[in-house]
Amino acid sequence: MRHLIIGGGIAGTTAAEELRRFDADASIVLLSEEHHRLYSRVLLPHYIKGKVTRERVFLKKPEWYAEQRIEWYPGVMATAIDPKNRFVATSDGREYEYDKLLIATGGEVNTLSANDRDTCYFRTLDDADRLFERLNECPERATIIGGGFIALEFVNIFADRQIPAELHLRGESCFASVLDAGSAELIKQKAEADGIVFVPRSTLERPHGLLGVGIGIVPDLRLLRDAGLDTNKGVLTNEYLETSAVDVYAAGDIAEFFDPIVGRRVQAGNWMSAQTQGRVAAKAMVGERQPFRLVSSYATNCRGMEVVFVGDVNREAAEQIIIFGSLAEGGVMQHFLRGGKLVGATLVNRNHDRAAVTKMIQEQTPYV
Amino acid sequence: MKLTITVDPDLCIGAASCVTIAPETFQLNDENKAVVYDHGTEPGGRVYRRVIEVTTEEKENIILAAQSCPTLAIILTDEAGNQLFPEL
Numbered sequence: 001m002r003h004l005i006i007g008g009g010i011a012g013t014t015a016a017e018e019l020r021r022f023d024a025d026a027s028i029v030l031l032s033e034e035h036h037r038l039y040s041r042v043l044l045p046h047y048i049k050g051k052v053t054r055e056r057v058f059l060k061k062p063e064w065y066a067e068q069r070i071e072w073y074p075g076v077m078a079t080a081i082d083p084k085n086r087f088v089a090t091s092d093g094r095e096y097e098y099d100k101l102l103i104a105t106g107g108e109v110n111t112l113s114a115n116d117r118d119t120c121y122f123r124t125l126d127d128a129d130r131l132f133e134r135l136n137e138c139p140e141r142a143t144i145i146g147g148g149f150i151a152l153e154f155v156n157i158f159a160d161r162q163i164p165a166e167l168h169l170r171g172e173s174c175f176a177s178v179l180d181a182g183s184a185e186l187i188k189q190k191a192e193a194d195g196i197v198f199v200p201r202s203t204l205e206r207p208h209g210l211l212g213v214g215i216g217i218v219p220d221l222r223l224l225r226d227a228g229l230d231t232n233k234g235v236l237t238n239e240y241l242e243t244s245a246v247d248v249y250a251a252g253d254i255a256e257f258f259d260p261i262v263g264r265r266v267q268a269g270n271w272m273s274a275q276t277q278g279r280v281a282a283k284a285m286v287g288e289r290q291p292f293r294l295v296s297s298y299a300t301n302c303r304g305m306e307v308v309f310v311g312d313v314n315r316e317a318a319e320q321i322i323i324f325g326s327l328a329e330g331g332v333m334q335h336f337l338r339g340g341k342l343v344g345a346t347l348v349n350r351n352h353d354r355a356a357v358t359k360m361i362q363e364q365t366p367y368v
Numbered sequence: 369m370k371l372t373i374t375v376d377p378d379l380c381i382g383a384a385s386c387v388t389i390a391p392e393t394f395q396l397n398d399e400n401k402a403v404v405y406d407h408g409t410e411p412g413g414r415v416y417r418r419v420i421e422v423t424t425e426e427k428e429n430i431i432l433a434a435q436s437c438p439t440l441a442i443i444l445t446d447e448a449g450n451q452l453f454p455e456l
Contacts, residue, residue: 010438042383042438051378056440061455271438272385299382299400306400308382351382351400358384 001026003285004088004096006078007104008032010040010271011252013060014278015102015285016070022286029071029096031078031088033105036125037062042271044128045153048135049160057125078105081227083245100285103224103235103243103250104278107217107269112145119211122150131157134210139163141209144196147174150214152187152302158212159194159303165212167191168202178313180334182327183348190303217269219254232256234267239291241281249284251277260291261364262312262343272296295361297354306351311344311361312336318343325350333357335367342367371427371452372445374417377401379441386442390433393420394442402441 003019005012008030016030036058043057065072073092080089087097109123120131135157142165144154151167151174158165169176173184188198221231230236230244234256241249241257250257252274256267268274273296280292298309315321318336325332333353336344341364345357360367373393382400386393392408403410404418422430434442434453444452 040438040440042381043440046379046439052440059440270383272383272388272436275385275436294388297384299384301381301400306382308400351396351398354384354396354400355387 001286002097002099003028003102004098004100005030005102005104006088007102007106007252007254008034008038008072008074009104009106009252009274010038010059011106011274011278011281012102012104013038014275015104015251015282017068018279018282019285020068020070022282022288027071028069029098030065030073031076031090031096032072032074033077034124034126035074037065037072037074039125040271041123041125044122044125045156047128048132048157054129078223081223081229081248083227083229083248086247099247101248102281102285103248103254104252104274104281105220106253107219109217110215112213112215118207118209119213121213122153123217131212135161139210141165142212143168143204143207143209144212144214145202145204145207146214146216147171147176148214148216149298149300151212152191152214152300152307154212154214155191155194155196155302158210159191159196162195163210164195164197166197166199166208168199168204168207170202172200173198175307177315178309179346179348180321180323180332182323182325183307183332183334183346185327186330186332186348187302187305187307190305194303217253221254232265236265239293240284240289241277241292242284249281251281257292259312261293261295261361263339264312264317266312266314268296270296270298295358297358306347306349308347308351308354309344310347310354310358311342312338313344313346324353337367340366369422369424369427370419370447371422371430372417372419373404373430374443374445375402375404376441376443377416379439380437381439381441383438385436385438386433389436390429393426393430394433 038060039057077091144167147169235250237257320337322335331349333350334346342360380401403414406420
C-alpha cells in the first residue's frame with residue numbers, strides 16, 4: 001500500500017505516524033513545503049516571549065522520520081494532482097504514485113500588497129525567527145493590522161516589550177464577525193490599559209514602525225480545483241474526511257468537513273482539530289472508517305483577558321444568539337443556537353462556563 | 369504503577385486537548401489552565417501536580433493526552449524519576 005501525504009504540519013505528520021502504527025509495511029511518503037521538521041505553531045508565541053527555547057518548539061527529532069520509515073521530503077510542494085491516474089507531480093520534478101492520498105496543506109497567510117523588512121507575519125517558524133530578530137533591534141513603535149487571534153498575539157508581544165502600538169481594524173472591533181460589542185470591548189479595555197491604541201475603520205496607508213500583520217489565512221485550492229475535487233472555502237469532505245475523489249482524503253485547516261455534531265460543513269483552524277483529523281483520516285485510509293466527531297475550541301489570553309470560542313461560532317449560520325453577562329459584569333458569553341440546539345459559544349472572561357457549554361454542544365440535547 | 373503528572377501553568381494556554389483525550393485526568397480551572405485529577409476526583413483541591421496510580425492502558429492514554437498538548441505543558445515522569453514526556 002502506498003500512502004502519500006501532502007503537507008508536513010500537525011495533520012499530515014499525525015496521519016503519517018498513525019498510518020505506520022496500523023501498517024508496518026506500507027510505503028508512507030510525506031511532502032512538506034516547509035524545510036523544518038514538525039514544530040508547534042502554538043509554541044511560537046512562547047518562543048518569541050522567551051518562555052521556551054527555539055529548540056523546544058520542535059515536536060519530532062531529526063531522526064524520527066527515518067525511524068518511522070516515513071519518506072519525508074522537506075521543501076517539496078505538489079504541482080499537479082491526478083486522481084484518475086493516481087499520481088502527484090511535485091516541485092522537485094518527480095511524480096509520486098499513490099493508492100491513498102491525503103491533502104493536509106493548511107492555509108496560506110493573507111499578505112499585504114506592499115511588504116518590506118518591517119512587515120512581519122506570524123504563522124511559520126521562519127516568520128517567528130524574523131519577528132524575533134526585528135524585536136531584538138528594539139523598535140520604538142509598532143503597528144498591528146487585523147482583529148483576530150494573530151493580531152492579539154502581536155498585542156501581547158508588543159505590550160510585553162513595552163513597545164507602543166496601534167491596532168488597526170477594518171471594522172469596528174476585534175473578532176467583528178464573531179463577537180458582540182460587549183465581549184470585544186472587554187478585550188479592547190485590557191489591551192488599551194497596556195498601551196495599545198485601537199483604531200477602528202482604519203484606512204491605514206503608512207504604518208509606523210514595526211508592522212505585525214494578522215489578517216487571516218486562506219487555503220490554496222488551485223491544484224485541487226484543477227484536479228476536479230469539490231471545493232468551497234476549503235476542500236469538501238464528508239464526516240469521514242473523504243473528498244469527492246476516490247481514495248483522496250483531506251485533514252486540517254484545508255478541510256471543509258461535514259460536522260455531524262453541528263449538522264453542517266465547517267472548517268476548523270485549530271491544533272486539536274488538525275491533529276485529530278490526521279488520526280481519523282489515517283484510519284479511513286486503512287479502511288477503519290469512523291466519523292470525525294470533536295467539539296474543538298480556540299483559546300487565547302489577551303493581556304489577562306481569557307477569550308475562548310467553542311464549536312460553531314458563525315453568526316450567519318446561527319438562528320439565534322443569546323448573550324449572558326455584560327461589559328459591566330466583566331464577562332460575556334454568547335450562545336449560538338440552531339435547530340433548537342446549542343452549536344457554539346464564545347466566552348470572554350467566563351472560563352467557568354466552558355466545560356458546561358462544551359458538554360451541551362457535544363451532547364446536542366434540546367436547548368432550554 | 370505510579371505516574372507523576374505535572375502541568376506547567378506558564379506554558380498551558382487552555383487549548384484543552386488533554387481534557388478531550390483524558391477527562392478523568394485533566395480539567396480546566398477558572399484561569400483556563402489544565403489541572404490534574406485522580407480518576408475524576410480532586411483530593412486536596414485543584415493542583416498542577418499529582419502522583420497517581422494508573423493501569424498500563426490509563427498510562428498510554430495520559431501519554432497520548434500529553435503528546436496532544438500544543439505547548440508541551442504536560443510533563444510525565446515514572447516511579448524511577450525518568451521523564452516519559454516530553455522526551456529530553
